[in-house]
Amino acid sequence: MKLAILAVGHKPPAWVAQGCAEYLKRMPRELPLAIVEIKPETRGSKSREQLLAAEKARLLAALNGYGRVVVLDERGDDLSTLRLAERLQGWMRAGGATAFVIGGADGIDEDLKLQADEAIRLSSLTLPHALARLILCEQLYRATSVVRQHPYHREG
Template identity: 75%
Template sequence: MKLGIVAVGHKMPDWVAAGCEEYVKRMPRELPLGIVEIKPEPRHGKSREQLLAAESVRLRAALAAFPRVVVLDERGEDLTTLALAQALREWMQDGRDTAFVVGGADGIDEGIKRSAERRIRLSSLTLPHALARLLLCEQLYRAMSVVRNHPYHREG
């Protein structure tokens, strides 16, 4: 099974790229993590709906490689790290590659949200997209450390 983060946005700050690379490198061989960057649609007087529609075409093309799609959404399910670890355990048992979608500045097309198997949120706070990407990388590593009984995660 493989995990992917499919994120609208490119040219991340160096600290984001370095942090994400570090967590990608730490992931175990049985659960590799990759990041697919989707170029945001140029604004040029387009409506939000037009921007999201154009980005959704690129997102759907990238998501075609992933049988399971999990969307990060501010109205999504609020998971603990232990709940995310349990989800990883279950997903690893069925073996389907899983993508986590991080939208751009205008969000994610409703059609992609509706077709996702699950919607989760990282925080009730509004996070910059670059920080959300890094936080997701860290939380996937942390959840995997729970699955493997690694001491990285300390509960309590």
Template identity: 55%
Template sequence: MKLLIVAVGQRMPAWAQTAYDDYAKRFPPELKVELKAVKTEPRGSKSLDTLYAAERSRIEAALPRGIRIVVLDERGSALTTVALAGRLKQWQLSGDDVALVIGGPDGLDPEFRRCAHESIRLSDLTLPHAMARVLLIEQLYRAWSVNASHPYHRE
């Protein structure tokens, strides 16, 4: 199974890239994680609909056909780590690859969010984009560790 993280925004602070890379290399070979960063649409005087459309087009171009789409959204389902581990196990058992999509500064196109298979949120707090990437990969690793009875996660 492959987890594909599609994130709008290409510039990550060095600390965030280092943290992301550290967690990404921890995953076992049977659970590959890949990051595809897509360009943020320059804001300027463009309408929100124009921004959404441009970023949605880039996101969709990064998504392989037939992949399960899970959007990260402030209105999504709140999950505990154990619940995320359960989701990860379900995704693995289904045999589908999963794309977790992080929107840009203005979020994701509303229609794209509606068409996604699932919507989850990382926190009730507003997070900087770089922090969201790091938190997501850490929680995915933690979810894997729960399922594998690895000592990383303790309750």
């Protein structure tokens, strides 16, 4: 099974890229994690709907080959690390590739959210997209460590 984070946005700051690279490197061979950057739509005089529609088209093209789509959304399921690990374990049993979608500055197209298999949120706080990317990388590594009974995550 493979995992990917599809993130709409420009190149993140170096510290985010370095942090993500560290967690990507730590992922086990049987559960590789990749980050796919999706070019955001140029604003100009476009409406929010036009921006989201253009980004949706890019995301759909990048989602080809992923059997499971999980969007990050402020109204998504609020998971603990252990609950994320349980979901990850279920996805691993079911097989197939899983893509996590982080929208751009204007969010994610509503139709794409409805088409997704699941929606989760990382926090009740508003996070910068680059930081959300890093937190998701870390949490996927942490959930993997729980599944593999590695001591990285300590509960209690």
